[in-house]
Amino acid sequence: MSYTKLNREQLAARVARDIHEGMYVNLGIGLPTLVANHFPANVEVFLQSENGLLGMGAAPAKGNEDFDLVNAGKQPVTLLAGGSFFHSADSFAMMRAGHLDVAVLGAFQVAANGDLANWHTGNPADIPAVGGAMDLAVGAKQTWVMMEHFTKDGVSKLVERCSYPITGVRCVKRIYTDLAVIDIVSDQFVLRETVAGLSAAQLSELSGVSFF
């Protein structure tokens, strides 16, 4: 049987479906940022940004950018009515102490035991940068990963053990990819959904990991 990968917006819409009214959520830079475009208009979700915003809104109209009001990727954003500003130590207290319901992060690799690698390739020629990745990985009530299932070279990002330097130990609870939704339960990948036309056996073979 043939199958079609979700595109980036479809994947974002799939993640958004599991985020409900009233949740406090941090969307990591890159792919997870797209999730914000897919909440229904009548649903109120509190978006937190590591640089000190709660109640973050959409990008401003062209010409209305204010570069004192940016997101974690330093792109201009807006603040919703009811939003607030706070300093960096308070912002990370929110993350670290489980005040956020969900953090959605990108990843280079996720291991079956929930280890996450998303901050550094380990290549000495690459300049390392960690930002808030390690704080977000371990702090939220749930850490979700949103990523393409394979690298550009076709290598599975689901692995038995991370070969890249890790960001957090056993921190990932759920993974959304362009092919599947996978939970991590008791150090194992548990397959919850696949795209139409893709069987569990096929996905397991393509990914080189076992699903339970």
Place this chain on the structure above:
Amino acid sequence: MISKIVDSVAAALAGVDDGATVMIGGFGGAGMPTELVEGLIAQGAKGLTIVSNNAGNAEFGLAALLKAGRVRKVICSFPRQADSYVFDALYREGKIELELVPQGNLAERIRAAGAGIGGFFTKVGFGTELAKGKETREINGEMYVFESPIYADFALIKAEQGDRWGNLVYRKAARNFGPVMAMAAKTTVASVHELRELGAIDPEHVITPGIFVQRLVKIPRAATIAAGFKA
């Protein structure tokens, strides 16, 4: 009459010695006290250790200071950005030392210094390269890493409004590291766009109480520069 207001950037930066540790506020361009940082170039201090979230953008502010060769070491969370080419080149040539710190640990280590806390245990970073060699402890069944305070000789921060007692109000997300850095440094210098009479800032709205600020200098308002991302 007490006034912490000084009339020039040069006066605001008096006493920054060679080898000093200087905290610089900002998240990319937001909250970066560009005029104060660039003032350090003229001031002349060298061999500086800089504590800041990033390691400079394009060639303004912190990047200009790096380019002038005044910085020995950077303690930061996110040096590599779309426009961090000044730092990138110095790092690759081995001309600058980097201590990489997860952003929340950076903020809390600065806060600890300002709050008289001798360090703290955190789950963040446990089991990673950035916690190598650090003391660990099991607390309530989870593993924590010990992190030490980061102290500074000077903090250079940017606020929106201030008064002669040093009370500060920030603007939007430009607040970021300003309040904790103000607490952690022996001498905190704040640039402000507006100087207000005592009492004109509603005491309920003061974000940084004046006790944490030693010098203020008024800088004419200019739009914050976009930085740190590919448009």
